[in-house]
Amino acid sequence: MKLMKAIQVTAPGGKFELVQREIPEPAEGQVRVKVLACGVCHGDVLVKNGGHYPGLAYPRIPGHEIIGVIENLGTGVTGYEIGQRVGVGWPAGITYDGGFAEYMITVATELTLIPEELNEIEGAPLLCAGLTTFDALRNSGARPGDVVAIQGVGGLGHLAIQYAYKMGFKTIAISRGSEKQELAKRLGAQIFIDTESTEATNELLKLGGAKVILVTAPNNKAISDLINGLSIDGKIMIVAGVDEPISVVTGQLLAGRRSMQGWIPIYSGPNAKKDTIDFSLLTNVRPLIETFPLEQIDFAFEKMLNAKVRFRAVLTMGEATK
Numbered sequence: 563m564k565l566m567k568a569i570q571v572t573a574p575g576g577k578f579e580l581v582q583r584e585i586p587e588p589a590e591g592q593v594r595v596k597v598l599a600c601g602v603c604h605g606d607v608l609v610k611n612g613g614h615y616p617g618l619a620y621p622r623i624p625g626h627e628i629i630g631v632i633e634n635l636g637t638g639v640t641g642y643e644i645g646q647r648v649g650v651g652w653p654a655g656i657t658y659d660g661g662f663a664e665y666m667i668t669v670a671t672e673l674t675l676i677p678e679e680l681n682e683i684e685g686a687p688l689l690c691a692g693l694t695t696f697d698a699l700r701n702s703g704a705r706p707g708d709v710v711a712i713q714g715v716g717g718l719g720h721l722a723i724q725y726a727y728k729m730g731f732k733t734i735a736i737s738r739g740s741e742k743q744e745l746a747k748r749l750g751a752q753i754f755i756d757t758e759s760t761e762a763t764n765e766l767l768k769l770g771g772a773k774v775i776l777v778t779a780p781n782n783k784a785i786s787d788l789i790n791g792l793s794i795d796g797k798i799m800i801v802a803g804v805d806e807p808i809s810v811v812t813g814q815l816l817a818g819r820r821s822m823q824g825w826i827p828i829y830s831g832p833n834a835k836k837d838t839i840d841f842s843l844l845t846n847v848r849p850l851i852e853t854f855p856l857e858q859i860d861f862a863f864e865k866m867l868n869a870k871v872r873f874r875a876v877l878t879m880g881e882a883t884k
């Protein structure tokens with residue numbers, strides 16, 4: 563029996579457990595992927611802490627920013643070959659076991675081919691953090707030259723800054739503290755707003771207000787505080803998962819014909835991942851990453867939760883246990 567290392571969570575609120583699991587075999591229509599790299603997304607909190615998502619069950623191996631190599635094909639799989647590098651994203655790691663493991667199984671229809679010029683460790687975060695922000699921004703209604711603010715400079719936010727800049731928006735980064743200012747500017751932010759020393763809405767209104775504010779911070783107050791910084795017809799686009807209610811009175815929306823919209827890329831069709839990767843290669847957008855071996859998941863996860871990762875933690879796999 564061949565075994566693999568994996569990180570699993572056995573119950574909501576449980577620990578990450580390093581376990582040996584049997585290397586799974588692909589059934590009809592499935593492939594086995596030898597995982598090369600898997601990003602650690604704030605969305606993994608859903609599995610770690612437990613939350614409502616159809617199909618989430620335990621024990622579960624998290625991880626949904628995966629790049630690996632096809633190692634075995636189930637019957638009936640067409641269009642893919644053993645040895646090809648592929649990407650897998652959400653709902654892997656949520657509704658079925660994901661990439662915090664040396665191997666994983668997925669249905670072939672979930673795969674995206676990874677072009678040769680994309681390194682797997684840099685490429686993995688594009689499968690969720692990249693996809694989500696690229697897809698939200700391209701559907702935001704903002705046009706080149708518009709003021710677009712990215713709130714929260716984390717895994718999603720630091721990619722969003724790059725996409726916004728490359729899409730031709732006047733790009734504003736909003737962060738707590740000044741620590742990330744230099745990096746945010748290097749990534750394409752023309753203006754950096756430190757919410758600890760300035761009132762973000764005032765700064766945005768000096769620019770005429772933001773056409774779009776993409777909020778990536780998983781905090782309700784951070785979102786509520788920004789609504790008045792929108793321009794006429796401005797829109798808050800929410801990608802962050804927040805448990806507490808957002809506070810807004812209708813006057814704030816009526817005053818500027820403003821709106822709020824949630825964004826999740828699963829409704830954007832099968833090409834959204836490929837489009838994200840193509841645009842990232844075309845415009846040279848890449849995540850800034852820190853790599854960790856699978857065994858250091860606790861450290862990587864804590865660092866992410868404390869907004870200390872610069873800017874995406876990526877787990878890399880050692881040789882498979884025989």
Ligand SMILES: NC(=O)c1ccc[n+]([C@@H]2O[C@H](COP(=O)([O-])OP(=O)(O)OC[C@H]3O[C@@H](n4cnc5c(N)ncnc54)[C@H](OP(=O)(O)O)[C@@H]3O)[C@@H](O)[C@H]2O)c1
Nearest residue numbers: 604605714715716717718737738779780781802803826869
């Ligand atoms: N909609 C989707 O499809 C989708 C996809 C992926 C992730 N998500 C969600 O998007 C959110 C961000 O994910 P991520 O992986 O980018 O997380 P992350 O790396 O932890 O980054 C979040 C950033 O938000 C800011 N932040 C954190 N706590 C805050 C607080 N209490 N108040 C104000 N700002 C705070 C921090 O930026 P600063 O240090 O700059 O302030 C932090 O770096 C999560 O809620 C995740 O579940 C949604």
Ligand SMILES: [Zn+2]
Nearest residue numbers: 603605690691
């Ligand atoms: Zn994610």
